[in-house]
Amino acid sequence: MKRIAVLTSGGDAPGMNAAIRAVVLASHYFGVQVIGYRHGFNGLLEQEYQILQSSDVNNIIQRGGTILKSARCQAFTTDEGGRQAADNLTALEIDALIIIGGDGSFRGAVHLGRFWSGKILGLPGTIDNDINGTDATIGYYTAIDTALESIDRVRDTADAFERIFLIEVMGRHAGFIGLSAAVCSGAEQVLLPELFTDNLPDLDSLAGHIQTAQKIRGKCSYIMVVSENIWPGGVMDLADQLHQRTGIDCRPVILGHVQRGGSPVSLDRILASKLGVYAVEAARTGKTGIMIGEHNQQMVEVPFQDTWNQAKALDPYLLHIQQETFDLVKNSNNP
Numbered sequence: 612m613k614r615i616a617v618l619t620s621g622g623d624a625p626g627m628n629a630a631i632r633a634v635v636l637a638s639h640y641f642g643v644q645v646i647g648y649r650h651g652f653n654g655l656l657e658q659e660y661q662i663l664q665s666s667d668v669n670n671i672i673q674r675g676g677t678i679l680k681s682a683r684c685q686a687f688t689t690d691e692g693g694r695q696a697a698d699n700l701t702a703l704e705i706d707a708l709i710i711i712g713g714d715g716s717f718r719g720a721v722h723l724g725r726f727w728s729g730k731i732l733g734l735p736g737t738i739d740n741d742i743n744g745t746d747a748t749i750g751y752y753t754a755i756d757t758a759l760e761s762i763d764r765v766r767d768t769a770d771a772f773e774r775i776f777l778i779e780v781m782g783r784h785a786g787f788i789g790l791s792a793a794v795c796s797g798a799e800q801v802l803l804p805e806l807f808t809d810n811l812p813d814l815d816s817l818a819g820h821i822q823t824a825q826k827i828r829g830k831c832s833y834i835m836v837v838s839e840n841i842w843p844g845g846v847m848d849l850a851d852q853l854h855q856r857t858g859i860d861c862r863p864v865i866l867g868h869v870q871r872g873g874s875p876v877s878l879d880r881i882l883a884s885k886l887g888v889y890a891v892e893a894a895r896t897g898k899t900g901i902m903i904g905e906h907n908q909q910m911v912e913v914p915f916q917d918t919w920n921q922a923k924a925l926d927p928y929l930l931h932i933q934q935e936t937f938d939l940v941k942n943s944n945n946p
């Protein structure tokens with residue numbers, strides 16, 4: 612194997628740089644040249660790339676974002692786009708392509724495989740942790756900590772004024788960040804997409820929970836963590852509806868893109884380093900069509916289709932303790 616290419620695609624996630632660094636250093640260890648395509652699949656279509664030397668990945672392990680930039684690319688999803696990308700990879704004599712991204716990027720990987728016979732491997736890079744076959748994705752641990760730090764700050768002011776806050780966190784289709792941040796922050800309530808697949812959250816029971824909490828504890832702060840897009844009108848509207856039902860001031864906070872940035876925490880750097888090196892080793896032994904993940908401290912090779920065919924489940928025990936053991940209303944009858 613002479614030449615490996617790497618790109619980052621879809622939503623950026625802290626730790627993508629650590630993964631790029633691992634791919635570059637592992638490739639050089641084996642005497643393989645590395646091409647970094649810029650702006651995700653756009654780079655493949657436009658032949659926008661750079662040769663990555665070891666010096667290019669100095670001092671990037673601690674940086675959020677991605678030095679290769681990321682993007683979404685509609686043109687790539689067509690047959691014409693796939694063919695163009697394949698021709699460009701062939702022209703550069705690339706033996707293997709490593710795609711760091713989410714499940715959309717892995718669908719892109721399968722699409723490309725229809726037109727290109729080189730090896731294609733994926734690394735799970737998304738803060739949402741919604742990729743089946745790996746315990747965690749690169750960026751997830753940092754996103755939890757970022758959300759948590761913000762929620763802790765809101766809690767301080769909520770406590771001082773005994774206020775109710777609804778805090779919207781990222782995770783349109785998956786509640787991993789929401790559940791972890793809720794448990795870690797001691798949130799009184801959490802609304803996750805997995806809990807409302809067929810129905811909307813019931814306003815009366817949410818309002819009742821707030822009112823009962825205030826009855827049990829007296830006027831007190833109350834934090835509700837809400838995954839984005841659960842409520843049709845958004846968290847502002849939900850806060851408004853709850854205010855109308857309870858008569859209590861409910862304030863919304865949208866954390867937004869701060870959750871995507873920042874220096875990766877150690878767990879994301881470790882995960883990215885292991886996955887990046889393993890991907891290069893796997894490519895050298897002829898593996899293709901797989902995402903590299905980690906499960907129970909073992910490196911795993913997951914066929915691309917399996918990463919999205921089955922929805923990844925939330926940790927049931929974590930959900931249980933948040934919704935049962937730590938629920939102050941359910942706990943109110945106990946001594």
Ligand code: ATP
Pocket residue numbers: 620621622623652682683684685687688712713714715716717718719720722736737738739
């Ligand atoms: P995140 O979940 O963090 O947003 P992602 O990788 O899922 O990351 P997407 O925007 O879904 O992000 O996908 C990234 C890119 O992958 C798209 O812009 C497109 O170029 C390509 N892609 C997505 N789905 C397909 C598909 N079905 N066929 C071909 N290419 C696809």
